[in-house]
Amino acid sequence: MASVRTLRKVCQRAQHHARDLHLSVSRPEAVVISGRKLARQIRDEARVDVEKWVTTGNRRPHLSVVLVGDNPASHSYVLNKTRAAADVGITSETILKPSSVSEEELMELIDKLNSDHRVDGLLVQLPLPEYIDERRICNAVSPDKDVDGFHVVNVGRLCLDQSSMLPATPWGVWEIIKRTGIPTLGKNVVVAGRSKNVGMPIAMLLHTDGRHERPGGDATVTISHRYTPKEQLRQHTKIADIIVAAAGIPNLITADMIKEGAAVIDVGINRIQDPLTGKDRLVGDVDFEGVRKKASYITPVPGGVGPMTVAMLMKNTIKAAKNLLLTPPERMRMVASS
Numbered sequence: 212m213a214s215v216r217t218l219r220k221v222c223q224r225a226q227h228h229a230r231d232l233h234l235s236v237s238r239p240e241a242v243v244i245s246g247r248k249l250a251r252q253i254r255d256e257a258r259v260d261v262e263k264w265v266t267t268g269n270r271r272p273h274l275s276v277v278l279v280g281d282n283p284a285s286h287s288y289v290l291n292k293t294r295a296a297a298d299v300g301i302t303s304e305t306i307l308k309p310s311s312v313s314e315e316e317l318m319e320l321i322d323k324l325n326s327d328h329r330v331d332g333l334l335v336q337l338p339l340p341e342y343i344d345e346r347r348i349c350n351a352v353s354p355d356k357d358v359d360g361f362h363v364v365n366v367g368r369l370c371l372d373q374s375s376m377l378p379a380t381p382w383g384v385w386e387i388i389k390r391t392g393i394p395t396l397g398k399n400v401v402v403a404g405r406s407k408n409v410g411m412p413i414a415m416l417l418h419t420d421g422r423h424e425r426p427g428g429d430a431t432v433t434i435s436h437r438y439t440p441k442e443q444l445r446q447h448t449k450i451a452d453i454i455v456a457a458a459g460i461p462n463l464i465t466a467d468m469i470k471e472g473a474a475v476i477d478v479g480i481n482r483i484q485d486p487l488t489g490k491d492r493l494v495g496d497v498d499f500e501g502v503r504k505k506a507s508y509i510t511p512v513p514g515g516v517g518p519m520t521v522a523m524l525m526k527n528t529i530k531a532a533k534n535l536l537l538t539p540p541e542r543m544r545m546v547a548s549s
Contacts, residue, residue, distance in 0.1 A: 241507055243510075249522075272528050273301065273329055274293075274358065277317070277324075279336070280309065285336050314347070317335070321335065324356075332358035359376075360412070400414075401447045404478070410434065410457045445467075451470070454474070456477050456478060459481060462497075464477075466502050469505055
C-alpha cells in the first residue's frame with residue numbers, strides 16, 4: 212500500500228514538472244518580413260535585366276508619371292518611384308499639372324504620351340481631384356503602357372487568369388508570400404478590403420489556378436469589407452492561414468482574431484497621431500505588437516508592402532518596354548513566361 216502511494220506521488224510530481232516545463236517554453240514571435248530587403252533583391256534583378264536589355268542594342272526603358280495637384284503624400288510616392296527608376300537604370304520624367312487641370316486637358320496629355328514611342332511605361336498618380344473621373348483616366352492609358360495595371364483590359368485579363376500588367380501592390384503582396392515560402396495551396400485566406408486596385412486583385416492572385424497562364428495560389432479566399440460585422444470577420448480570421456489586411460482601418464486585425472501560426476500581410480497605410488509625442492505616424496491595419504506574438508510571419512508598416520509596390524512598378528516598366536517591340540503573338544508568349 213505504501214509503495215502504491217509512493218508511486219502515485221512520483222507520477223504527480225512528474226506531471227507537475229512536465230506542465231511547468233511546457234508553460235516555460237514560450238512560442239517564438241513572428242518572423243518580421245522586411246519588405247525593404249525583398250524589394251532590394253527585386254530591384255537588383257531589375258537592374259540586371261535593364262543592362263542586358265540595353266547591351267543588346269535597345270534603349271533604356273522610360274517611365275512617365277503624371278502628377279496632378281500638390282498632395283504631399285502623392286508627391287512623396289512619385290519621388291520614391293522616380294528614385295527607384297534611376298536606381299535600376301530606367302529613365303523617368305514627372306509631368307506636373309495643377310489641381311485645376313481639366314479632365315479633357317488630362318485626356319489630351321495621356322493621348323500624347325500614349326503616342327510617344329519614347330514612353331514605355333505611363334502612370335497617372337492617384338488620387339485625382341474629385342471632379343475628375345478616375346476610371347475614365349485609367350482607361351485612357353494604353354493597356355501596353357499601363358504599369359499600374361488599372362486599365363479595364365488588364366483588370367479583365369487578371370480576372371480571367373491571363374497574363375497582364377499586374378497592379379504593383381497586389382503583385383508585391385504575391386511576391387512577399389512566394390519569396391518567403393508561405394504555402395498557399397489549399398490554405399484559408401482572408402483578404403480584408405475589396406478595393407478594385409488592391410483587395411480584389413490580391414484575392415484573384417491568391418485563389419486562382421496555379422496551372423493557368425497567369426498562375427495563382429490555389430487558396431480558398433474570403434473577402435471582407437466595411438460592412439462585414441466584426442464578429443463575422445473574426446469567425447473567418449480565426450481559421451485563416453493567411454490574412455491580408457487592406458481596408459485602411461487602424462487596428463482592424465488584433466491578436467484575439469488570429470490563430471497561432473497565421474501569416475499576416477499588412478497593406479494598410481494610416482496616418483494617426485501618437486498619443487505620447489503628439490506627432491503623426493504611420494500604422495497599418497494590424498495591431499503589430501499584439502499580432503506578432505501569435506503569427507508566424509508579419510509585415511511591418513512602414514517597411515513592409517510599400518517598398519515592394521515600388522519594386523514591382525519597375526518590373527512592369529521593363530515588361531512594358533519589351534512588350535512594345537514585339538508583335539501581338541510574341542508579346543503574349545513573353546508576358547506568359549515572365
